[in-house]
Amino acid sequence: MANYRNKGGVAVIELNNPPVNALSFEVRSGLMNALKRAHDDKDVKCIVIHGKGKNFSAGADIKEFGGTKQQKPWITDACRLADESSKPVVAAIAGTALGGGLEVALFCHYRIGTPSCRVGFPEVQIGVLPGAGGTQRLPRLIGVKHSIDMITSGRHVMAEEALKLGILDKIVTDDIIEEGIQFAKSVVGIDVGGRILRNRKVEDAGSKVFDDEISRVKKKYKGYIAPLFCLKAIQASMQLPYDAGMEQELKLFQQLVSSGQAKAQQYTFFAERISARWQLPSGANSQTASPLPVKTAGVIGAGTMGAGIALCLITSGIPTVLVEQDQKFLEKGVKTVEGDLRGSVALKKMTAEQANKAISVLKTSVNLEDLHDVDLVIEAVYENLALKKEIFAKLDKICKSKTILCTNTSSLDIDTIAEATKRRDKVVGTHFFAPAYIMKLQENVYGKDTSAETVATVMALGKRIRKVPVLVGTCDSFVANRMLHPYATEALFLVEEGASPYEVDQALEDFGMPMGMFRVSDLSGLDIGYKVRKEAAKRRGIELTSDTRFVNGERVCLLANVLVEKGRLGIKSGKGWYNYGSPGKREATPDPEVLDTIEEYCRKYDIKKRKISSQEILERMQLAMINEGFKILEEGIVSKPEDIDIIWIYGFGWPKYMGGPMFYANEMKLKNVYRKIRDFHQNYPFSIHWTPSKLLARLSETDLPISKWTSLINSNSKL
Numbered sequence: 001m002a003n004y005r006n007k008g009g010v011a012v013i014e015l016n017n018p019p020v021n022a023l024s025f026e027v028r029s030g031l032m033n034a035l036k037r038a039h040d041d042k043d044v045k046c047i048v049i050h051g052k053g054k055n056f057s058a059g060a061d062i063k064e065f066g067g068t069k070q071q072k073p074w075i076t077d078a079c080r081l082a083d084e085s086s087k088p089v090v091a092a093i094a095g096t097a098l099g100g101g102l103e104v105a106l107f108c109h110y111r112i113g114t115p116s117c118r119v120g121f122p123e124v125q126i127g128v129l130p131g132a133g134g135t136q137r138l139p140r141l142i143g144v145k146h147s148i149d150m151i152t153s154g155r156h157v158m159a160e161e162a163l164k165l166g167i168l169d170k171i172v173t174d175d176i177i178e179e180g181i182q183f184a185k186s187v188v189g190i191d192v193g194g195r196i197l198r199n200r201k202v203e204d205a206g207s208k209v210f211d212d213e214i215s216r217v218k219k220k221y222k223g224y225i226a227p228l229f230c231l232k233a234i235q236a237s238m239q240l241p242y243d244a245g246m247e248q249e250l251k252l253f254q255q256l257v258s259s260g261q262a263k264a265q266q267y268t269f270f271a272e273r274i275s276a277r278w279q280l281p282s283g284a285n286s287q288t289a290s291p292l293p294v295k296t297a298g299v300i301g302a303g304t305m306g307a308g309i310a311l312c313l314i315t316s317g318i319p320t321v322l323v324e325q326d327q328k329f330l331e332k333g334v335k336t337v338e339g340d341l342r343g344s345v346a347l348k349k350m351t352a353e354q355a356n357k358a359i360s361v362l363k364t365s366v367n368l369e370d371l372h373d374v375d376l377v378i379e380a381v382y383e384n385l386a387l388k389k390e391i392f393a394k395l396d397k398i399c400k401s402k403t404i405l406c407t408n409t410s411s412l413d414i415d416t417i418a419e420a421t422k423r424r425d426k427v428v429g430t431h432f433f434a435p436a437y438i439m440k441l442q443e444n445v446y447g448k449d450t451s452a453e454t455v456a457t458v459m460a461l462g463k464r465i466r467k468v469p470v471l472v473g474t475c476d477s478f479v480a481n482r483m484l485h486p487y488a489t490e491a492l493f494l495v496e497e498g499a500s501p502y503e504v505d506q507a508l509e510d511f512g513m514p515m516g517m518f519r520v521s522d523l524s525g526l527d528i529g530y531k532v533r534k535e536a537a538k539r540r541g542i543e544l545t546s547d548t549r550f551v552n553g554e555r556v557c558l559l560a561n562v563l564v565e566k567g568r569l570g571i572k573s574g575k576g577w578y579n580y581g582s583p584g585k586r587e588a589t590p591d592p593e594v595l596d597t598i599e600e601y602c603r604k605y606d607i608k609k610r611k612i613s614s615q616e617i618l619e620r621m622q623l624a625m626i627n628e629g630f631k632i633l634e635e636g637i638v639s640k641p642e643d644i645d646i647i648w649i650y651g652f653g654w655p656k657y658m659g660g661p662m663f664y665a666n667e668m669k670l671k672n673v674y675r676k677i678r679d680f681h682q683n684y685p686f687s688i689h690w691t692p693s694k695l696l697a698r699l700s701e702t703d704l705p706i707s708k709w710t711s712l713i714n715s716n717s718k719l
């Protein structure tokens with residue numbers, strides 16, 4: 001709703017829908033009635049609109065987009081009276097004015113804001129466009145070029161920049177409502193005609209600008225349709241009179257809002273927030289547990305992962321001690337950190353001043369003892385259980401009793417590592433993804449004794465260092481890598497059966513993955529997987545050779561080992577599944593030598609090859625991984641499907657416009673997913689990953705949407 005009061009001739013209208021004043025039906029109706037009242041009240045000389053609490057408004061209520069139509073009055077109907085009013089209308093902005101919230105402000109004649117306020121049109125991130133005049137009004141205020149930047153990126157613009165651009169008329173430092181009232185009084189009597197945006201003309205930026213922008217946007221936001229629709233709407237502001245432009249904007253909005261991409265992107269928006277609400281089996285949760293303060297941190301291991309993690313910490317202002325056992329490795333790690341900071345400055349992602357500030361809080365040491373006083377340590381040495389246990393036992397003695405000990409292991413048992421200490425409640429997994437500074441996911445893994453306070457601390461730390469933290473339970477390889485295993489295994493089987501690695505990658509990239517599986521393997525290094533496979537086999541008492549085709553009755557494909565044994569380690573050696581010309585180069589070219597190796601391998605084992613379609617490639621890789629996702633849910637390793645989707649979006653770049661693998665399964669209808677998985681199980685009986693999940697079988701009988709799966713899982717522990 002919207003509250004109304006008359007304060008000495010100033011109508012003060014408060015958008016009231018905490019916590020972010022989303023413009024629900026009630027708020028829109030309230031705003032319309034309040035503006036009417038202010039218009040009709042002879043005593044009222046001017047009008048101020050502000051938001052209750054910390055925010056002006058986060059825009060339209062996204063939940064209302066789920067239906068087929070948004071109930072009238074729309075934002076444009078509610079705001080028409082502001083546009084037409086002869087009494088000055090002032091938007092007084094604190095916190096955020098986003099999307100429809102900014103559109104309300106653009107219907108006002110003036111906008112003032114606090115120094116920390118932010119404005120923006122983030123609609124593109126939820127698969128739509130500013131559909132309440134934003135694409136028509138913003139170009140009339142700040143021009144076409146800046147409007148394209150703001151609307152296609154969805155970025156938030158801080159107060160200072162908003163003032164420079166002309167979105168804000170003034171930045172004020174006192175109470176925003178009082179400032180709004182004073183400002184409104186000061187402009188009474190000044191003709192508002194020149195302030196009405198609909199009356200302004202948009203400068204002709206020419207059509208080349210749009211041709212160039214279409215190419216840029218297609219490259220930068222590959223696969224996303226909303227940014228292209230935004231460009232069409234902005235172009236309409238330049239080509240059409242205001243009312244016709246508004247009609248065109250609405251038409252484009254309606255097309256987008258009913259698209260699958262918008263549905264998936266809006267699902268992702270809420271999934272991220274649902275996933276942030278964690279719960280432990282004990283019942284302790286994000287509402288009940290409080291994080292410990294992390295004023296200082298330590299990172300052990302200055303390799304690629306350790307250096308990347310240290311970079312995340314120092315760029316978030318956390319003084320960090322980076323420890324390596326060897327001075328030479330330590331220096332190499334610091335060079336990596338410095339190089340990445342320079343890169344960020346060159347790419348204008350930070351200023352030189354910010355980079356210097358970050359490096360000033362980095363300390364280095366070759367002595368674990370230097371971690372005695374830090375609040376939290378992240379161990380990032382190579383994947384060896386004995387070594388990790390040794391380090392944790394030492395840390396337990398060195399660090400103060402409250403220090404939280406985290407491991408960046410991607411697969412090892414958290415409980416076994418915790419057993420090396422006398423503070424098992426303070427041991428937790430914080431699994432970062434390579435490159436740690438870039439990838440947003442932080443897969444936090446609790447062990448059986450990890451306390452709620454420890455979980456709360458690493459979840460809060462994740463947010464603070466601008467990651468997306470997701471909480472998972474402990475199991476072999478946790479969630480991300482456990483699901484990756486059947487996905488990657490199927491890719492290799494597909495290659496054995498006749499698809500080239502390049503066809504597999506093409507199918508995945510056409511689907512929207514940033515990189516195909518084989519390209520990713522080359523980037524991470526084929527030797528890493530080789531070592532991990534050998535170590536895992538050794539732990540199970542199995543000896544693997546490149547001739548191994550079955551392990552305990554289960555089909556395996558060790559083609560990657562064959563490549564490693566030929567010296568093809570990936571990008572680092574200049575060749576892997578692809579040819580890169582020379583070590584370290586990134587441009588991947590298909591390599592006939594690899595195809596010959598595959599031919600030879602298939603001849604040796606008398607494997608019949610056939611033509612494989614891109615549809616089969618996608619179905620086999622994705623459904624194998626989705627089936628594993630249901631097993632993970634069934635085992636309670638995560639408590640909700642949204643966790644899995646967020647892990648795939650932020651850990652592996654699953655496109656947001658496809659909503660994550662579990663959402664994708666939901667869209668396919670679970671009965672179809674289950675039927676296909678059962679068929680694959682019949683056709684490939686030697687692959688354990690095709691054994692259908694019991695949870696999937698149950699859910700496929702119900703036809704419940706993804707939003708209801710969690711309640712079914714919780715109400716039926718015996719599945």
Ligand SMILES: CCCCCCCC/C=C\C/C=C/C(=O)SCCNC(=O)CCNC(=O)[C@H](O)C(C)(C)COP(=O)(O)OP(=O)(O)OC[C@H]1O[C@@H](n2cnc3c(N)ncnc32)[C@H](O)[C@@H]1OP(=O)(O)O
Binds near residue numbers: 060099100
């Ligand atoms: C066929 C139909 C034709 C209809 C014609 C209609 C014409 C078009 C009309 C309008 C066009 C306008 C479109 C829009 O405005 S789309 C919305 C654009 N805005 C956004 O995308 C902003 C989204 N919100 C955020 O980015 C953040 O929430 C934040 C920066 C505002 C605050 O961040 P933070 O403090 O971290 O809080 P949370 O993110 O945790 O949010 C708190 C709480 O609020 C919920 N929420 C936030 N924004 C919205 C929203 N816009 N609608 C609904 N709910 C929202 C969020 O989900 C949290 O809730 P919780 O999960 O229950 O805790």
